Each structure stands twice: as C-alpha cells, then as structure tokens.
Amino acid sequence: MSNQPGQIDDARVMELAAAGWSNAAIARELGCHEASVRRARKRLRLASAPALNAGTHAVGESETHRPDGSADYTVPSTVAWGYDDFCKFIRSKGQDPEQVTFSWGVTSTPGGGYFNKLNNVRPKAPQASSIDTDAILDRLRTWTPTPMESVAGEPVGLVVALADLQLGKGEGDGTPGTLRRLEQSLERVVEQIRSLQTRGVRIRSILLANMGDHTEGTHGSYASQPYSVDLNLRDQLQTALEVNLQWVKTLAPFTDNFEYAATICNHGTLSRAGGRENITDDADNATGLITDLIAKICKLHPDLQHVKVNSPRGEMITTTTIEGVTLAMAHGQKITGSEANWLAAQSQNLAHRRKFVPDMWLTAHKHHAQVTDFGPYTRIQATTVEPGSKYFEDLTGQYSRTGVTMFTVGQDLPGKWDNYYIA
Structure with a gap:
C-alpha cells in the first residue's frame, strides 16, 4: 500500500x-x-x-507515577529503542531529558517485538555546588555572642534542644533556609535568656541538647532522598559541626555549668548498605562523631574547657541531671506503638539497669512541638527549623511551626520545669 x-x-x-x-x-x-x-x-x-x-495503551504498555514525583514507563515497539528514542519519549511527556535522571533498557517480546523500559524518571536534584559552603561557614564563625549578666535568685537550669536540622535536605529553601532560621533562633534564645534574667530568673546551668538528625544523610531514609540532597555527606557533617560549635561558643559563656549532650538518631547512621540500619553497630552515627569532635575542640579552646560533653556510643537513651532534675533524652525513632507504654517501659529499664529515675523525657524525631504530662514525668517533644516535607504536607495537610525548643528546669518548679518557649 x-x-x-x-x-x-x-x-x-x-x-x-x-x-x-x-x-x-x-x-x-x-x-x-x-x-x-x-x-x-x-x-x-x-x-x-x-x-x-x-x-x-498498547498491549504491554504501562505507565506508573509515584507520590515522590518519579515515574516508570514501558512502551512496546517493533524496533528496539536507543538512547535518543528514550529522550524523544521523555520530551513527549513534557519534560526535558537534560533536567531529569532516568535509567533505560530493552527486552524482547514473545511476538518478536520489544519492550522499551524507562525507569525512575525524576527531576534532577539541586547540585551540591550550588551551595556556597565557605560563605555559610564564614557567617557562622563571625557571629558575635552576647555576654551574660549576673542575676540573683533561686538557680534553675536551662535546656535548649537542637533537633532534626537535617542539614543537606534540599526541599523548600534547603540548607540555606535552615541556616537562616538557625541563626534567627540563636538570636531569640539569647534574647529569651536576657528576658528571663530581667524577670529575676537565675540560670545557673545550661544543657545544649543535640537531639539528633543534624544531617540529612544521602540514602536509606526514603526513596527520593538521593535525588533531593543539596550537600554531600562530607559537607553536611562539616556544616553540622560548625553549627553546633557556634551554639556552644555562644551559650557556654553564660554559665560555668554547661553541658553538651547528644542522642543517637536515624538520619545519622553512617554505614547503611541500602537499608535503614547500620551494617556495623549503632555507635556508627553522625551524632556521635559530631559530639566526639565537639569534646576534642572544647578541650583545646581556652574559653570552652569548662564544657562538659555527654557523648553516647550505641545507647539510644542519653541520661543527665541538671539542677537536680533527672532528664532522659531519646531521638525517638525507636518509639513504636503507644508512646506512653514505651516511655513507661524505658523508665522502668533505666531505673533497674542504670539506677536512673527520670523526672522528664526529651524527644525529637516527629518535627513538631508537643508537651505531655504522663504523671511521674513530663515528655517534651522538640520542634525543628528544617524546611519541611512537601510530600507529608500534601498527604496529611499537616505542617509544624519552626523553631528551637527551650525551657527551664528546677526542683522547686511546677512539674520540675517552666518557661517553655520556642525560639
């Protein structure tokens, strides 16, 4: 014809x-x-x-779209496709082949044709080189702290919780936005300390709590993670260390009783092999590494040698006592089922195994602020300053107020805590 x-x-x-x-x-x-x-x-x-x-579709043709924005396609043809054919197909879907990542392959069919398979088509992530890490670190290092003023009155302890920063997370305004919010929160923490002093609150001790997930990681937490980070792991760790040092050197001059304590976390696992768990042990964690480095640096710095560092190994629960109040800290990724039951069981375990009875629990992981009175102890859940999750918000409609959680503790305070504030 x-x-x-x-x-x-x-x-x-x-x-x-x-x-x-x-x-x-x-x-x-x-x-x-x-x-x-x-x-x-x-x-x-x-x-x-x-x-x-x-x-x-033609016989054998398929098209799959996932919530994270990626897609798979199978297209039958009588002639096997090459790379240029797949690029042409991607353009037919309204995308630029230069702006997406994908994998492709061809298999034969029983009838003598071919199935052209295009998998994991997704927009390219922001390149790590787009983040000026030197400028970020210079800004962190040149911030000038406000000196402390002495106050008379009953002493209390101040707890400041740095939680779920996930530096390197490229969603929303990414790492630069997280660092801007961190800088604003640090300024508000100092302002709140001054406000408490004006009201006659004597802060004798400070606990800076690294509640984990200060780095985003690069894979293993969720399917799209490798395609959304804006810093590689080395730069994530360097930036997280600088951030923590900035908070230490800003807040440590306020008191001679300063403690930096940390919790093991899920995004910080360092030896994943495609899964969510370490192939070594729980101690192989970014939080532990950052905390160990903080300890070494503070010993070398004349103005920071009074800093006490509480660095966990593989323990999922870190314990400390501040102004007589016993505080148990856990990132929270191990809490499954009923949180009330988990806290009760872990409190009993601490009492029997470590002879430690918690007056309070401090947790993170869930990225939003919450305070719950369980009777024998209060649990305070820390919020965060990271850029949020579009996927989670689209799925649930929920989002959380950003900021850094802080509060005072003392034996004579109601419930042994007071002055709850999100900076």
Whole structure:
C-alpha cells in the first residue's frame, strides 16, 4: 500500500492497530501527531482505538507515577529503542531529558517485538555546588555572642534542644533556609535568656541538647532522598559541626555549668548498605562523631574547657541531671506503638539497669512541638527549623511551626520545669 508524501505509513498503522496499540502509542512509534493516526484509522476503515476502560495503551504498555514525583514507563515497539528514542519519549511527556535522571533498557517480546523500559524518571536534584559552603561557614564563625549578666535568685537550669536540622535536605529553601532560621533562633534564645534574667530568673546551668538528625544523610531514609540532597555527606557533617560549635561558643559563656549532650538518631547512621540500619553497630552515627569532635575542640579552646560533653556510643537513651532534675533524652525513632507504654517501659529499664529515675523525657524525631504530662514525668517533644516535607504536607495537610525548643528546669518548679518557649 503506497502513501503520498507527508503521509504516515498506512501499512504500519494497520499492523500496529491489529496488535491492539493505542493511537498515542502508534503516534509515538511513527513520530507523528495522534490526530494523524486517527485520520488514518478512519481512512483505512480500521476499528477504533481501545476504549478507556479497556486501556488506552498498547498491549504491554504501562505507565506508573509515584507520590515522590518519579515515574516508570514501558512502551512496546517493533524496533528496539536507543538512547535518543528514550529522550524523544521523555520530551513527549513534557519534560526535558537534560533536567531529569532516568535509567533505560530493552527486552524482547514473545511476538518478536520489544519492550522499551524507562525507569525512575525524576527531576534532577539541586547540585551540591550550588551551595556556597565557605560563605555559610564564614557567617557562622563571625557571629558575635552576647555576654551574660549576673542575676540573683533561686538557680534553675536551662535546656535548649537542637533537633532534626537535617542539614543537606534540599526541599523548600534547603540548607540555606535552615541556616537562616538557625541563626534567627540563636538570636531569640539569647534574647529569651536576657528576658528571663530581667524577670529575676537565675540560670545557673545550661544543657545544649543535640537531639539528633543534624544531617540529612544521602540514602536509606526514603526513596527520593538521593535525588533531593543539596550537600554531600562530607559537607553536611562539616556544616553540622560548625553549627553546633557556634551554639556552644555562644551559650557556654553564660554559665560555668554547661553541658553538651547528644542522642543517637536515624538520619545519622553512617554505614547503611541500602537499608535503614547500620551494617556495623549503632555507635556508627553522625551524632556521635559530631559530639566526639565537639569534646576534642572544647578541650583545646581556652574559653570552652569548662564544657562538659555527654557523648553516647550505641545507647539510644542519653541520661543527665541538671539542677537536680533527672532528664532522659531519646531521638525517638525507636518509639513504636503507644508512646506512653514505651516511655513507661524505658523508665522502668533505666531505673533497674542504670539506677536512673527520670523526672522528664526529651524527644525529637516527629518535627513538631508537643508537651505531655504522663504523671511521674513530663515528655517534651522538640520542634525543628528544617524546611519541611512537601510530600507529608500534601498527604496529611499537616505542617509544624519552626523553631528551637527551650525551657527551664528546677526542683522547686511546677512539674520540675517552666518557661517553655520556642525560639
């Protein structure tokens, strides 16, 4: 069957239509507009394309879209596709092949054709080079702290919780936005300390709590993580260390009783092998590494040698006592089922195994502020300054107020804590 110049190949249209191909699939195969295929079907008096409820794809054709924005495609053809063919297909879906990542391959079919498989098509992540880490670190190092003023009155302890920073997370305004919010929170923490002093609150001790997940990591937490980070792991660790040092050197001058304590976390696991758990042990954790480095640096700095560092190994619960109040800290990734039952069981375990009875629990992981009175102890859940999750917000409609959680503790305070504030 012959064709006029500019017409599509009628013989191929008849062949593919007989095989059950849709108009769209035939158009992609022949490199023409779908309307041309419809006209050819009419001219050749062929049966209409399969109805929607019978599937608009050719036999074996499939298209899968996931909530994280990635997609998979399988397209049958009589000729195996090459790289350029896959790029042409990506353009037909309204995307630029240069702006997405994807994998591709071809398998043969029993009928003598081919299945062209295009997998994990997703927009490219922001490049790590787009973040000026030197400028970020210079800004952190040049921030000038406010000196402390002495106050008379009953002494209390101040707890400041740095939680779930996930530096390197490229969603929203990414790492630069997180660092801006951290800087603002540090200024508000200092302002709140001054406000408490003005009201006659004597802060004798300070606990700076590293509640974990200060780095985003690069894989293993969720499917799209490798494609959304804006810092590589080395830069994440360096930036997290600088941030923690900035908070230590700003707050440590306020008191001679200063403690930096940390908790093991999930995003900080360092030896994942494609899963969520370390292939070594729980001590192989970014939080532990950062805390060990903080301890070494403080010993070398004349103005920071009074800093006490509480660095966990593989323990999921860190314990400390501040102004007579016993505080148990856990990132929270191990809490499953009823939190009340978990806290009760862990409190009993601490009492028997470590001879430590907690007056309070401090947790993180859930990225939003919450305070719950369980009777024998209060649990305070710390909020965060990270950029949030579009996927979670789209799924649930929920989002949380950003900031750094702080509060005072003391034996004579109601519930042994007071002055709760999100900076």
